[in-house]
Amino acid sequence: PWRWWPLYVLIAAGAVVAIVAAIQAVGDLLAPVRHALFIALFGIVLAFLLAPLVERFQRAIGRRSLAILTSVLLTLGAIVAISTFVATPLVRELRDLILLIPQYVAELRGERPLSIAGVEIPTEVRQQMGHFFEARAGELVEGSARIALRVVSAVVDVVVVVVLAVYLLASAGQIREYVIAWVPRRYHDLAEDIEDDLAHVFGRYVRAQLVLALVIGLVSMIAYSMLGVRHALFLGLLAGILELVPIVGPIVAGTVAAGVAFFQPWPLILWVIVAAILIQQLENNLLVPRISGAAVGIPPVVALLAVLFGIEAAGIVGGIFAVPIVGVIARFAARLREPAREIAESARAAEEAATPTP
Numbered sequence: 001p002w003r004w005w006p007l008y009v010l011i012a013a014g015a016v017v018a019i020v021a022a023i024q025a026v027g028d029l030l031a032p033v034r035h036a037l038f039i040a041l042f043g044i045v046l047a048f049l050l051a052p053l054v055e056r057f058q059r060a061i062g063r064r065s066l067a068i069l070t071s072v073l074l075t076l077g078a079i080v081a082i083s084t085f086v087a088t089p090l091v092r093e094l095r096d097l098i099l100l101i102p103q104y105v106a107e108l109r110g111e112r113p114l115s116i117a118g119v120e121i122p123t124e125v126r127q128q129m130g131h132f133f134e135a136r137a138g139e140l141v142e143g144s145a146r147i148a149l150r151v152v153s154a155v156v157d158v159v160v161v162v163v164l165a166v167y168l169l170a171s172a173g174q175i176r177e178y179v180i181a182w183v184p185r186r187y188h189d190l191a192e193d194i195e196d197d198l199a200h201v202f203g204r205y206v207r208a209q210l211v212l213a214l215v216i217g218l219v220s221m222i223a224y225s226m227l228g229v230r231h232a233l234f235l236g237l238l239a240g241i242l243e244l245v246p247i248v249g250p251i252v253a254g255t256v257a258a259g260v261a262f263f264q265p266w267p268l269i270l271w272v273i274v275a276a277i278l279i280q281q282l283e284n285n286l287l288v289p290r291i292s293g294a295a296v297g298i299p300p301v302v303a304l305l306a307v308l309f310g311i312e313a314a315g316i317v318g319g320i321f322a323v324p325i326v327g328v329i330a331r332f333a334a335r336l337r338e339p340a341r342e343i344a345e346s347a348r349a350a351e352e353a354a355t356p357t358p
Helices: 002-029 031-061 064-109 123-142 144-170 172-181 185-227 232-242 248-262 268-296 300-354
Strands: none
Touching: 002 300, 031 064, 031 144, 031 185, 064 144, 144 172, 172 185, 185 232, 185 248, 185 268, 185 300, 232 248, 248 268, 268 300
16 A cells, blocks of 8 residues: 555665665675675676576476576677677777877877867966876876786686576576575575575566666767767767766766767767766666666665665665665565465455345
């Protein structure tokens, strides 16, 4: 009933704050192994994404190992195909961007005219800006070796994540039985219900986030292309990737787009800022509550409040996991209400049966 919603929102918000704060405290204690934990987390996420596909192939093929292999190969093939389709224009845009960097630096250093709204920026201001970026460029050159090592490390991490996801999919049944075996026998049904809720909610939420990132990336690319912004494909891809980071990600993506438009004729930068704000409002007020909330079975307003409380309690990580946590709590609360509802309905039916008909 509608009268339950205020209490439900209050309980859900408090639960999110408490749980995410506890997760943050545990995360501080586990800081030395944080990298390994993130790899394990991404492996679990990949396993959740592939689980429905594996189940379908298993029903058709019969052997789970062959179903897992087929699912992984198809997924990798799709990634390679999409990357090949996008790679050519993306590489061309990145090459053009790299070729334009000297021009941008020359404009900032005062070697080329730079104007905004037809008003030329004074040479002294441009020189100060140029000195600032030159100092930072030196720092980037010094850190290039570290960046190369991180790229190699990231490739290794991706391989480890894929292998971990395969092992999780192959031994999902054994892991489930092992965890439930530690639960007292009288709570086995409850533990199985919680496990089903976790798998259902987190699996749907992860897939919904990928859909959201795809939508935002496409919308951003189309908007910047229509406005005539250079490197629209790169900016759209960046917006889609950063969409996975709550609050901060869209702001960074919009700032980068505005920075690219800064070196194009006025008033393009204003239109880019307006477009970025509109896309962010579309995301915050329509897409995130409806897609993320619908995926975990909670109302949009509850999903929005969960994100706000999660970010306040534990930053970006809290914002990412707040919605699925509330979704699990909602499903668990619904399970607890089912016996009470059945008892009430039985009592009402007995009362109606006992009432003599006129």
